[in-house]
Amino acid sequence: MNSSESKSLVVIGGGGHASVLVDILRSQQREILAIVSPENISQRRIFSGITHLKNDDDILRFSPDSVNLVNGVGMLPKSGLKRKLNEYFLSLGYTFETVISDSAQVSSFAEIEQGAQVFSGAIIQAGVVIDAHTIINSGVIIEHDCHIGEYNHIAPKATLCGQVTTHSNVYVGANATVIQNITLEQGSIVGAGAIVTKNISSEQICYPSRSVLK
Structure with missing residues (x-):
């Protein structure tokens, strides 16, 4: 079900949904290189010790061959943000974990x-x-x-x-x-x-x- 466990990860989003994902990934000993969020994430202890990047395009410093992405943006009814982010980065060759x-x-x-x-x-x-x-x-x-x-x-x-x-x-x-x-x-x-x-x-x-x- 998850064939890419060796790749490091970059998480998009710094809110509650992202924090639950990071909690799961940390418990599985996965390497998380960065949290990408324009918001202040310092109050969420689960992100402690992980590099904080503020712009989506900061992801481009990581090669699609070296990392997978995790979309930590929550999905509310009628919100297309998650799909929009995914389609953008998929078009650049990235894979979502x-x-x-x-x-x-x-x-x-x-x-x-x-x-x-x-x-x-x-x-x-x-x-x-x-x-x-x-x-x-x-x-x-x-x-x-x-x-x-x-x-x-x-x-x-x-x-x-x-x-x-x-x-x-x-x-x-x-x-x-x-x-x-x-x-x-x-x-x-x-x-x-x-x-x-x-x-x-x-x-x-x-x-x-x-x-x-x-």
Whole structure:
């Protein structure tokens, strides 16, 4: 699933998503040459001792043959920043690292494509395909034979039951549940805590039931 473990890494982004990735990579004894972020990252102890570069083009000082990139920019609904950054650096010959936490349970019969990120406590069952540059966040459950499209973000504790298909740029919010055999088309959004029992068309939003305070 990750055939380039010998390469050093450069991480794009200095926020919370990047800090979780760096925590995973440090626990795996990976060499991180730099964090690239215009923001002040000194308050995040996880970045201690790593060179801080402020401009995206500073990455160009590293040869594509010598490093892989890790995109630590979080992916919110309708945000195209992650894809834009990836496409720019891919066009220059760089490769994005596949990051899988050691505490994730990934079936040996699942397929994780290049640049995907699988966080701690995730469960990915047999027959699952995770396409490129998708985020499987902490505690997510992806059941058997699901196919998750590229540039998806499956947020913490979401559950996708068997044979769910998602197209590109889909966002599934925290603690949402998608029942078996459902299709989420391109750009669709599932709100946090929603229960999805019908297919969702392209660009549609599925809202959860609202809390009523008395």
